[in-house]
Amino acid sequence: MEGHQHIALNGFMGVGKTSIGKQLALQMHRPFIDTDEEISSQMIMPITDIFSIHGESFFRELEEKTVITACNQQQRAILSLGGGAFLSEKARAHCFAHTFVVSLHMSFEKWYARMTPFMDSRPLLQQKTLFELRNLYEERQLIYRDCHFQLCVDELTINEAVMEIGRAYE
Ligand code: S3P
Structure with missing residues (x-):
């Protein structure tokens, strides 16, 4: 995939973009940039506070x-x-021009079981019914479909996911 200088990990909240990304960065000897962390340190407040104080837009x-x-x-x-x-x-469009876009996919059932204890950590998941969560999940799948490589992480360890992404990028 020459021409794509970066690798960008995309996907629904909590599918493992940060843990897989950190490991991938270590293995490829590249810096790791988490856009949420960048925003949070720029604003000197957690993402949940940015949403509640300043709003989503x-x-x-x-x-x-x-x-x-x-x-x-x-x-x-x-x-x-x-x-x-x-x-x-x-x-x-910017990501597509400059990065190899990888979408990490997780089934709703697996995601829900994994995220249940952490719903409060994401402003968009707080106090949502199961029905609302499923709707948001389904709606978002449309934007994650748009990628250079899609990887289902349901049955993968972090290291296995890293290997698959490395292989697809080569
Ligand atoms: C959001 C995802 C979150 C964070 C914010 C909104 C979203 O990041 O940017 O809470 O709209 O899907 P993660 O996907 O890293 O959890």
């Missing part, structure tokens, strides 16, 4: 800028995108 504007800046950086990196990054057409 403020967060989305920052997210778009952060994704574009990460794509434009010189050194080849591993990027972990927030699950809603591709809601911005501009951020999506």
Whole structure:
């Protein structure tokens, strides 16, 4: 995949973009950039506070800028995108031009079982019914389908996922 300087991991909240991305970065000797972490340190507050104090559209504007800046950086990196990054057409197009876009997929059942204890850590998952969570999950699958490589992580360990991504990128 020459021409794509970075690898960007996309997918629904909690599918493992950060843990897989960190491991991939270690193995490929590349810097790791988590767009949520960048936004959080820029604002000096957690993502949940940015949503509750400034609102989602403020967060989305920052997210778009952060994704574009990460794509434009010189050194080849591993990027972990927030699950809603591709809601911005501009951020999506920029990622496609500069990164090898990997979508991590997890079945709803597996995801729900895994995320149940952590729902409060994501503003969009807080106090949602099972029906609402499933709707959000389904709606989002459309933006994750758009990628260079899709990997189902249901049955994979972090290391197995890293190996698969490395192979697809070569
Ligand atoms: C969001 C995903 C989160 C974070 C924010 C919104 C989304 O990132 O950016 O809570 O809209 O899917 P993770 O996918 O890293 O959890």
